[in-house]
Amino acid sequence: MAVVLGAALLVALTAAVSWGSTDIPPGQVWSVVGRRLAGEAPRPGTNDLIVWQLRVPRALLAAIVGAGLGLVGTAVQALVRNPLADPYLLGISNGASLGAVAAIVLGAGAGGVLGLGLSGAAFAGALATFGLVWA
Incomplete structure (x- = not known):
């Protein structure tokens, strides 16, 4: 289940970074992310800045906030011992x-x-x- 959910998270993050006012193919998104993680400078005139500086931080922040909200919701339900608590x-x-x-x-x-x-x-x-x- 963890592998399936991890793959679904990667697909969702890729889609979040790919789609926007300027559509960027998923392969190009992953090549930009790979180059930037390897330490290369952004290429001028390409989608590097859109992907790395605008969309990736927003997508990662959305994933972290969603995980935090899910964790806190579960903690509240466990604390009050009510699975319907919200x-x-x-x-x-x-x-x-x-x-x-x-x-x-x-x-x-x-x-x-x-x-x-x-x-x-x-x-x-x-x-x-x-x-x-x-x-």
Whole structure:
């Protein structure tokens, strides 16, 4: 199963890098990635910059974020011992909304905790709500 899922991930990453406003064939995508991993400089006038500087970082970030969300979802379900648990059922999303609204109303939306502002307040609200649900 891991081999099949790993192959599916490679196919999905290749498709994500290949398709766009400028379509780049998958073979050329892999040749660019191979050359850049080998340490070669980008070739001027080719798709090297599009592939390496624009599309590969976005595709890898999307894969990492998706894996992180799946891991956290599994951890929450294991922690509350409920296979149907999700942020909406547990009220965590409502707590995040409450934190964001509180930051806006109290005027802490611009700076806030560690300079995160609205995002930090929403995270704090979600964390507090999860703490109450878990308790």
